Amino acid sequence: MVSFSTLAVGLSAIAGSLAIPSPYVYPVGKRGEFNFHLGPDHPLAIAKRNESLARRSNTNYNQDYTTGGSVNFSPQTNGFSLNWNTQQDFVVGVGWNPGSNLPITHTGSFSVTSGLGSLGVYGWTTNPLVEYYVMESNVGISGLGTVKGSVTSDGGTYTIYENTRYNQPSILGTSTFNQYISVRTSARTSGTVTVQNHFNAWKTYGMNLGTMNFQVIAVESWSGSGSAQQSVSNTGGGNPVTTTGSAPHTTTPAGNNGGGGGCSALWGQCGGIGWTGPKCCSQGTCKVGNSYYSQCLN
Incomplete structure (x- = not known):
């Protein structure tokens, strides 16, 4: 016969074994790398990028500035049609707000039958307030300002101008501001504009942009008649840039870098001050003013 005390001890041991957690650690399956973070190759991340790209390729802003006369402007998603006959100023087009690099x-037609007009990229920045143009076609428009140099991009050469406008209409009301203008010497009505090449070239000449406001493919005129039809997107590929002019720079001796051309061109390709991207290396330096920058490799 089992004594009461013995039985009590046995029951106590059983209860203890039930109450105290087992020291055994059950294995947990390894979590996948995308359980909590969508990596770049995750299907949802790819879909998000594609959606963003598609949304960005569609225009979201219509520029419709007219002051009188007959200006028949018909904007559509990713394009517009236009005909005009006026002695008044107008700038019309489609693009994005904010703009980007x-x-x-742009693809289509542009014809000036009398007077003057231009076709190209048109936009504004704030802080500093700047009105900028990359004119793909310029018919009769002169007095663009001081020639700063030139930039070769997208199969053509553009002359770079800087101009100051005093107490003129702007996106912030009547203001004083600078104009930065690149004018293609061999006009075209269709093609890809590698906007960043112009931004870089302007910066080389101390022509600094601010925060992007709107950016459009636009037609401008203030005298005469003509017509245009353009399709617009900003998912096209870009092309390299070379820059020439009077910006302060030194030419790097041959053999000191992996790319050709003058120092200012290499510095411009690297994106300007502070750029540390993959195109730059430590093989030699570019001197701009009193500062040195890594050069670019082709």
């Missing part, structure tokens, strides 16, 4: 592709 993405390459812009």
